Amino acid sequence: MSKGTSGKDDKSTGLNFIAAHFFSLPSQGNVYSLTPLIDAKGHARLLVASLQRKVYCLEYTNGRPCKREVPFTYIPAGAEIISVDAINRSVIQEDFIIGITIIKRDDGKDQQSQFFNIYSDWDLNSDSALDIVSQNCLPLHLDFVPYHLYHTQARSKNGWETVWLLSGSDCCIHLYCSDEESYQEVNNSELFPEFQYLSEIVLQIDVSYSADSKIRTSAVACETGTVQVFRVNVEPGPQVTASHTVSWDYPVASVKIFTINTTVPLPKFLKVHRKAEDITQEPGLTHVVVATTLESCYVYRDILGSRESYELPESDRYDSVSCCITCDIDQDGENEILIGTYEQKVIMYKQNAEDFHSWDIYHSIKVPCPILALTHCDVIGDGSLQLIVMTTTGIHIFQHNPWELAPVVLKRLEALADDRLFKLSS
Structure with missing residues (x-):
């Protein structure tokens, strides 16, 4: 299988996936x-x-x-x-x-x-x-x-x-x-009091906690096209403090809660040199991406606050959308949105650096069969994360080009080393 193709010039995206392996499945x-x-x-x-x-x-x-x-x-x-x-x-x-x-x-x-x-x-x-x-x-x-x-x-x-x-x-x-x-x-x-009075068949569930685990955001996507999002105060006892509902004409394939910024867990040898307040992060705004089966997919910024919505371009052009994930696919510290379609294509979206109100097609990968599921994890065991694409015939493993990944690793190691020296000297 060939390398993925991009909606833009591959050199401009900084993504160069290698088809590492394909696991065929009998059914x-x-x-x-x-x-x-x-x-x-x-x-x-x-x-x-x-x-x-x-x-x-x-x-x-x-x-x-x-x-x-x-x-x-x-x-x-x-x-x-x-x-x-x-x-x-x-x-x-x-x-x-x-x-x-x-x-x-x-x-x-x-x-x-x-x-x-x-x-x-x-x-x-x-x-x-x-x-x-x-x-x-x-x-x-x-x-x-x-x-x-x-x-x-x-x-x-x-x-x-x-x-x-x-x-x-x-x-x-x-x-x-x-x-x-x-x-x-x-x-x-x-x-989970937020799930007590549901009246429709739920196709997808997603739950996310704030950095201090005091606030929970829950989202459900329903067969009738309804998406419900809840904010729950966990302490002293779970209590729903806010909710919002959006409706579509067709079933919702996936709903994902995410924040724009993401972080890599701090190595244990550095944690001992930091105070608790140094490694505690303020929770960011909660965003939700909704992937509908036969309509355009949308991103909702601060869905329980300002509730601004943005359409993902061309997300309704590739037959039915079957799945969606959010992850830092290019390892720049910000999450991207990936959708899988029944027209055999993975489309990756990145937030526009100059205009927060738009998301652009960042990269795309074509596979031989309809896509059923996506995930992002380290299955090869080299310390980096691979894109896993499940189709109707098997599992595709896509990895970053190691020669392009090496400078990213070195840059992060240098940043960690400099930060550690600063902490020890202060």
Whole structure:
């Protein structure tokens, strides 16, 4: 496969992606069936589910790409996998919790049953934590058809914990919390009051916390074209303080909460030389990008404040939009917007440096098949992040040209070293 093509001259964008590898899949997945498994070092493996029951782990071992099937239990023959998500509970080792939702059709009957399977365990003596996890399943029966499976943090009586959010055909977002070594559904009104009175099927969920974790912004995209955004004060107890709703004529494929500026986590050896106030950042304005299936995509600046909206140019020209992410794709400290389309194209947008009110096409990549999902993580294990594109036939891995990435790394290392010397001398 060739390198990506750009809507502008490639030299002007500063992006030069290399097609590192393509993992073919025997059957198609969907917009919910790709999730990264990120270890304590920040390296990722990709967990990809096909609609025909099988789940694959895609990874790089000693610099070489590797694909293998993971034998998850309690996924019977003929079952259809709807969504997959994964959590690593540990900051020092692999301690994965993997959620898989399935639909099982009863043989000989015109009926079906739905399950939310939660896999978790860890064994120091195992060569592969993932293989152990896949054999330890807690199946939860569902009385609704599952859609988006999403994990986030929530502040409960026992402190912060990771919870599951699952949208369903009953127009509800279901909340699942851990109870010692088990999981159970709990009423969402106490931890997520913003999701209590939804009246439409939710296709996408996104949750973001301020730097001090005191304010939560939640967004949902619905099948009818409605997008709802909430601001919640987390302390002393979750309370909705603001909300805003926008409506479209067609379903919304994706909604993402983001800020313009982004930062790279500070290395541990520098944190010891800084005071707490030196590394605490003020939360920026909250922006939301809404990717509709058959209309133009829009960016909402300060959606719970000024509510200014800007259209992403040409976002309605490439058939249906299927997915959207925000990330610092060119590593300049500012987030860009990436949308994936069913017309086999990834389009990247960057905020205009001279006019905040416009977003320009920054780069584009053409792939051979319709796009289902995007993510941005370090699957190669070289310390940089790669663009992962899931299509109807497999997974494309795009990496930056290492020779162009090296000056960026050196510049950041010099800045960190100079900053450390200044802190030690003051």
